[in-house]
Amino acid sequence: MNSHDEGAQQTRPALVAAAGLPWPRPLPRRLSSVPLPRPGESLLSWLDAVALDFDVSRDQAAQATGVIAADEAPARLSLTSAHSPVFSLDDETTARIEAATGLSGSEARNLTLGRFVGTALRTSPTRAVSSSGRGVAAGPWIDHTELRFCPGCVAADDGRGPLAWSLPWVFCCLVHRCYLITICPACRIKVRPAEVSLARGVCGRAARERGAEPALRCPGRFRDAEAPPLRDPELIRLQELLLEHLQADSEASRDRARADFQDLSEIAVMALFLATPAHLDGADPVIHDAFSCFSRRYFVKHGRLMRERDRFYPGMLVLTGCLRVASQIVFADDPLQAALSLSDLRKRPANPAVRPLRRSWITRPPVHSGERIRSIVEAVQENSEFSRGWPS
Numbered sequence: 001m002n003s004h005d006e007g008a009q010q011t012r013p014a015l016v017a018a019a020g021l022p023w024p025r026p027l028p029r030r031l032s033s034v035p036l037p038r039p040g041e042s043l044l045s046w047l048d049a050v051a052l053d054f055d056v057s058r059d060q061a062a063q064a065t066g067v068i069a070a071d072e073a074p075a076r077l078s079l080t081s082a083h084s085p086v087f088s089l090d091d092e093t094t095a096r097i098e099a100a101t102g103l104s105g106s107e108a109r110n111l112t113l114g115r116f117v118g119t120a121l122r123t124s125p126t127r128a129v130s131s132s133g134r135g136v137a138a139g140p141w142i143d144h145t146e147l148r149f150c151p152g153c154v155a156a157d158d159g160r161g162p163l164a165w166s167l168p169w170v171f172c173c174l175v176h177r178c179y180l181i182t183i184c185p186a187c188r189i190k191v192r193p194a195e196v197s198l199a200r201g202v203c204g205r206a207a208r209e210r211g212a213e214p215a216l217r218c219p220g221r222f223r224d225a226e227a228p229p230l231r232d233p234e235l236i237r238l239q240e241l242l243l244e245h246l247q248a249d250s251e252a253s254r255d256r257a258r259a260d261f262q263d264l265s266e267i268a269v270m271a272l273f274l275a276t277p278a279h280l281d282g283a284d285p286v287i288h289d290a291f292s293c294f295s296r297r298y299f300v301k302h303g304r305l306m307r308e309r310d311r312f313y314p315g316m317l318v319l320t321g322c323l324r325v326a327s328q329i330v331f332a333d334d335p336l337q338a339a340l341s342l343s344d345l346r347k348r349p350a351n352p353a354v355r356p357l358r359r360s361w362i363t364r365p366p367v368h369s370g371e372r373i374r375s376i377v378e379a380v381q382e383n384s385e386f387s388r389g390w391p392s
Contacts, residue, residue, distance in 0.1 A: 028066045028100035037103070042163035043067070043086050043111040044077075048199035049160055058197060066096025077194075086144075088114035113166065119257045120167055120246055122367060141168040141268075143313040147193040151185075152176035155223035159198035169242040169261070171320040172235065178227035179286060182316060186220025198222055228286040235284070235320065238327045260330070263373050266366040267326035267339070270376070272314060273304050273357040274342040275325045283324060290317035303356045311360075329376075336375045345379035354380060 035049045044058070051061035062068045062077055067085050077084060085093055089112055094105035113121060148165045150173035164170045165180060172179045183190055184203040195205055203220035230236065245257030271279070277292045294314060298304040306314075313319070325342075332338035336345075343351045350358075358380050366377050 026070070028064060028070070028096055030102070031064060031100055034065065034101045034103075037107065037111055038157070038160055040162040040164060041111060041160055042166060044193055045159075045161045045163075045198070046111055047077075048197040049158070051197070052199045064100065066098075066100040067093065069096065086112060088112050111163065113163065115163070116167065116246065119248060119254055120169055120261055122258075122262065141313055141319050142166065145190070145192050145194070146182050146313075146316075147191040147196065147198070148180040148182055148316065149191070149198055149222060150176055150178060150180055151223050151225040151227055152178065154198050154201070159201055159222070161198055164243070164246055167246070168316075168319055168323075169246065170239070171316060171323070172230045172239050173227075174230075174236065174239060174243070176227070177230045179230055179284075179320075180316065181225055181227045183225075184218060184220040185222070185225035187218040189218075191222075228284065230284065232282065232284045232287070232324075234282065234327070235287075235324055238323065259370050262367065263330045263370050264323060264326045266377065267329050267335075267373055268319070268322040269360065270329075270339070270342065270357055270380070271322040271325035272306075272311070272318075273360070274300060274353060275322065276300055279325050279342065280321050283321065287317055287321045287324070290315065291321040294318045300353050302352050304353070305356060330372055335372050336379065339376045339379075345376070 033053075035046070035053055037046045047058050047061045047065065047067065050065055051058045054061065054064070056064070059068075059077065062085075063070050063072075068077060077086070089097070089105075089109050091105075094108050097103050097108045098105065109115060144166075148170070149161055153161065153173060153176065162170075170180070184196075184205075186203060187205065189205070191203070196203060201221055201223060203218040203222070205218050206216070241260070245253075245260060248254045248257040275291070276295055277288055280288050280291055283291075294310075298306050298310070314322075329335050329338040329342075339345065343354050345354065361377060361381055365381075366373070
């Protein structure tokens with residue numbers, strides 16, 4: 001994308017008027033050349049590509065492209081800020097981006113999580129960092145401090161990654177037939193999007209060793225990481241369906257996508273409270289092992305009393321196991337009958353393992369639960385009598 005300062009000056013009044021801003025208001029100068037965003041790319045990935053092209057930091061690239069104003073603190077890029085442009089862009093920001101790069105408002109907004117509102121996201125993504133950890137997706141499972149990636153895609157696409165990697169609905173790469181990973185292959189520390197640029201290819205985080213001065217830099221190369229292989233046909237089919245839903249473009253297909261996301265989300269919550277490794281027969285070892293570790297930490301027999309952090313985000317592999325169980329229930333011919341494999345929801349008095357789930361669904365009732373799972377939700381919410389121990 002090439003442009004000149006003269007063209008930028010001519011478009012500024014129109015941009016400012018469209019944004020409802022007072023004139024004159026300083027807008028960024030038009031950059032001579034900017035890498036075009038790739039289809040489905042995330043805002044941070046695109047900024048990292050710009051930063052690499054101009055050999056500047058991500059914060060400097062964000063100011064040059066208008067993603068943040070020149071007088072704004074770079075901390076606004078942080079995913080812990082409720083006003084981060086990663087979630088959505090206001091008119092003033094899109095006006096700055098168009099002035100600096102020529103990207104239209106719709107092109108810029110497609111780089112943010114706002115593009116999934118109404119399908120994969122049930123509410124405004126700016127609520128993603130609320131203190132309760134709720135209101136993010138059609139379920140509470142987005143960890144904005146974790147960056148998922150496929151090493152093969154990092155190698156093939158120069159570290160530029162899709163926005164969908166940020167969502168709980170994308171857990172594997174169908175091209176390279178592997179699960180996404182979340183840790184550096186060298187330092188084995190969780191890859192945080194605020195600290196690491198996949199476009200630069202190297203972790204580079206400070207890893208100070210005792211007695212070492214100055215701090216060492218991690219040499220881990222993301223393209224060299226080993227991702228667990230994906231062989232589970234059920235998860236392959238589920239990922240294909242979810243990716244199709246994320247690309248829904250017609251009203252009818254968006255309605256189907258929204259219904260599937262909502263039902264899968266609520267039943268995945270149920271699986272988080274009630275599923276055991278036995279419900280993951282046939283899953284790949286990496287999923288089975290992760291859920292086994294989770295189950296040892298939170299024994300299900302008398303009710304899983306999880307820490308808030310683990311209810312909010314139990315980890316990608318545990319969540320993937322929950323989605324696998326949920327898909328077997330939601331898409332069954334008789335979802336209620338399939339759900340009874342987790343626990344007999346109609347038993348009186350009820351299994352005490354169901355109590356934390358019931359409390360969760362009473363506190364935060366499932367939103368717009370469809371006909372497929374309504375009988376399941378009602379069976380859990382209406383069951384008020386619990387036995388003291390494991391019912392015979």
